[in-house]
Amino acid sequence: TQRAGRAARQRPGVAYRLWEAAATAGMPPFDPPEILESDLSSLLLDCALWGVSDPASLRWLDAPPAAAVAEAAKRLTALEALDADGRITAHGKALATLPLAPRIAHMLVRAGERGLARTAAEIAVLLGERGLGGQDTDLTLRLQRWRREGGKRAEAGRGLAKRWARLVDARPPAEGGLHDVGLCLALAFPDRVAKRRSADGADWASVGGRGFRLDPLSPLASEAWLAVGEVQGSAAGARILSAAPIGEAEVIALFGERIAEHRTVKFRPANGGIEALRERRLGAVRLSSGSDDRPDPDAVVAALVDGVRQGGLALLPWSEAAQSLRMRADFAGIEALSDAALINTLDEWLPPLLAGKRRLSDIDRSQLSGVLETLIGWDGKQQLDQLAPPDFRSPAGSTHAIDYAAEGGPRVELRVQALFGLSQHPTVGNQRIPLVLSLTSPAGRPIQTTRDLPGFWAGNWRDVAKEMRGRYPRHPWPDDPASANATLRTKNADARRNS
Structure with missing residues (x-):
């Protein structure tokens, strides 16, 4: 739109749109300010040099994003340009005097201290000039080709590298090392030093946490470590554009303190x-x-x-008593022993049971049961016994555990003779829920299940008793069980007891 308007003011002509018309509506009206999208390391270093530790204290046409400022501060601290309080260091002042980005300036200074000023300066040129020395991902190969290249562009690049190398106080040139290029790159991009994590060399893990991708056919794919210079793409799998091999020993020597x-x-x-x-x-x-x-x-x-x-709580070694207690509490509606309540208070009751343990199975089951009783308290225990008693006491004086997890509701299994003389069906809870009575013969074989004992006495009992008299003649099978004496003994044993 801007071009067409300008062209029309000059003379008649044609403006060509280089994208589909449908894409126009989705385009931003103008390019965003560079300060909102750029690496702010140079800006933050300049501010620190002026004595401004917080750029937000300055007046801006467009304020730098806080996240980008924080990232730049983190980067400059890693490059030793800022101290822990955000103040510029002597090394930072040295970087600020160089006409280079802080990463590249740091590489040049530190490489110069190792006698690698020339190599670092040449790498700085290669990173800024695509095409010099070819398009190889391996920056070492590009550097070797560029050093042999003729032509004005190659000569100009070499001249620039020499000028940059002279800007730093450097030790005499060191003898060429196998990983000099990788060492220099690692100085500039310590967060991009990467270790191979797949056999084919396609996937790499970087010190900074980003995942990198490399063409498995690249000669670099067989290396164990890379110093990565340029990447392109998302943080989860950015593509490596330029890198150089580096040895693990050199990585440890460079960053041992980290x-x-x-x-x-x-x-x-x-x-x-x-x-x-x-x-x-x-x-x-x-x-x-x-x-x-x-x-x-x-x-x-x-x-x-x-x-x-x-x-989940099922991982704990609950005893049968503890499981029974929790089932009773669930039936009684006591929330303190529910899954949700126990999980919510896990940090309070479980750690003391784990002292000195390395497996959950090592927990003392009796202690685990004791914790439940502590959580429910004395008053809760009394309420629980009232609403969901652990046992049913029969008219014969026998005690039988109530299974609150049984399908169909709380269930008791007992011999039918133990219920003689009972004319009302036993219940539990405030709502007087009928117990499911699983009645057995003297041999413990099931003969009837009922929620209506009086109905059973008045109905099916006659047929059951007739059959049972033939099988178990030594035991009582009265015609009117509701008025008979409950007993777990044989007829003869009862007679001897009463005589």
């Missing part, structure tokens, strides 16, 4: 235990790893607790 030891403890759901590792890392790149025989006890407890939080 190597940190990490000790990690992870939960292993397969066995309910932990996996403790000791790692040496340079940024996001793992240099070495092995088992940690003495993991931090607090980290072990935290990993086990997190494992239960993620995998």
Whole structure:
């Protein structure tokens, strides 16, 4: 639109649109200000040189984004240009005097201290001039070709490199090393030093955490380490445009003070235990790893607790008594022992049980049951016993556990003779829910299941008793069980007891 308007003011003519008409509506009305999209390292270094540690304190037409300023400060700190308080260092002042971006200036100064000023200056030119020395991804090959190239552009580039090399106080040139180019690149881009993570050399992990991609057919794909200069694409898999080999020993020599030891403890759901590792890392790149025989006890407890939080309470070694207690609480509507409540308070009750343990199965089951009773409290225990008693006491005086997890509701299994004399069906809870009575013969074989004992006495009992008298003649089978005496003994045993 701008071009067409200008052309029309000059003379009649034609303006050609170089994109489809449908794309016009989605285009921004103008290019965004450069300060909103650029690397602000140079800007922040200039501000620090002026004594301004926070660019936001200055007046701007367009204020630099806070995230970009923070990233630039992090980068300059890594380049030793700023101290921890954001003030410029002596090294930073030296970088500010050079007509180069801070990364490249840092490379030139530090490489000069190693006798590699010429190589660093030549790399700086190659990174700024695409095509010099060819288009190879391997910057070492490009440098070798460029040094032999003729022509004005190649000569001008070499002249520029010489001028830049003279700007720094440098040691005498060092003898050419196998990885000089990679070393210089690593100085400029320490966060882009990358280690191969796939056998074919296609995937690389960088110190800064970005993932890089490389053509598996590239000669660089067989290297273990690369110093990467230029990349293109997303953070998850940026394509390497230029790089050079570097050895692990040289990486450690350059950045040894940045190597940190990490000790990690992870939960292993397969066995309910932990996996403790000791790692040496340079940024996001793992240099070495092995088992940690003495993991931090607090980290072990935290990993086990997190494992239960993620995998659920079923991972704990609950005893039958503890499971029964929780089922009763669920039936009684007591929230303190529900899954949600126990997970929410996990950090309060579980860690003390894990002291000195490395597996969940090592937890003392009796202690686990004791925790539940502590959580519910004395008053809660009384309420629980009232609403969901653990046992049913029969008229015969026998005690039978109530199964609150049974399908169809709370269930009790007992011999039918134990219920003689009971004319009302037993219930539990405030809502007087009928117990499911699973009635058995003297031999423990099932003969009837009912939620209506009086109905059973008045109905099917006659047929059941007739059949049972033939099978178990020594035991009582009265015609009116609702008025008979409950007993678990034989008829003869009862007679002797009553005589």
